[in-house]
Amino acid sequence: MFSPKASAMGHQFGSDLHSRYWTEACNDLISRAAKLWPDRISPVCQLxxxxxxxxxxxxxxxxxxxxMGFVSCNINPDIPGSVNPFTPSMKEDWWYPLWDKMTEFDLPGTIHASSTFNPAHHVTASHYIAQHHSAGVEILSSRVFQDFPNLKIIIPHGGGAIPYQxxxxxxxxxxxxxxxxxxxARRVYWDMAIYDQESMEMLIKRVSVDNVLFATEIFGAVNAIDPQTGRS
Known part of the structure; x- marks a missing residue:
């Protein structure tokens, strides 16, 4: 699964035309990569x-x-990057046109934030985790899956702090x-890009193995060498 870099989706910058042109350029590049290595890459788009x-x-x-053969999409729950005008909660019917189209195509979508204007939040260490947690909590406490029972949603990085809370x-x-x-919690899927075995075990215990997707990252939020193990 190969998508545009989440922090560079750039939804918080410029006008709707800036976002459209940048999105089209990114998706076209993803499509080119998938055509070059069709046995290795499944393309995922940004919106x-x-x-x-x-x-x-x-x-x-x-x-x-x-x-073009894309198999999934990224969905940013915090479009302006944590400033006004705030994005409606994922429990709101504001999102329903997207859910309807995804259901029509039987297309799964991953909830994934982009960058933030909030200077108090580190993008990958704080902002991502907070947004994925809150978006997951909101959509799981809604009637979205009553209205769209076949909707396929993926919450990344183990759902932020959801398993812990x-x-x-x-x-x-x-x-x-x-x-x-x-x-x-079993109405959605959770990926296990969470870097350590104990957290993965907790996630599987909480949501069941049937709802957990294997995930790894090319770059990732953390690509340093662990001084305790000598491994990344």
Whole structure:
């Protein structure tokens, strides 16, 4: 699975046209790479997301990418990069045109933030994890999967802190009269790009092995050598 670099999707910069032109260029390059190595690369696209632009505007690019053989898409839950105008919660029906089109194509989507304007947050160490956690919590406490039962959503990097805060979310679902959180968590998929065995084991224990996808990263948030093991 090969997608544009998440932090460089650039949705927070410029106008909707800037986002569209950059998105098309990135997706075209991904397509070229997939055609060069079709037995090694499955292409994943980004969407022309931009502040103040509704999801209907993204759908023609999604359709173009499906026609080129793309197998999935990235979905940025924080389009402006943590500043106004804020992106609607993933539980809102604002997102429904995208969910509808993804269901039509039977196309899975990965919730993945891009960069941030918040100077207090390190992009990969803080911003990514916070956004993936909050987006996951929001969509799992919604009626999205009642309205789109065949929707395929992937939450990356083990869902941020969700497995660690498991009983907090179980308790919230009880208080709000929602389905058990452990059942909701099995409506999505979780990737295991989380770097250590103990965290992977916890994720599998929480959400079941059937809902966990193997994942590794070419670059990744952390590519240093571990001084304790001598390995990356």
């Amino acid at each position: 022309p997301q931009s502040s103040g632009v509704n999801p209907e505007y993204w759908l023609d690019e999604l359709e173009r990418c499906v026609e 498991w009983s907090r979310h179980r308790g919230s679902h009880v208080m709000l009269g929602l389905e058990p959180f452990e059942d909701a």
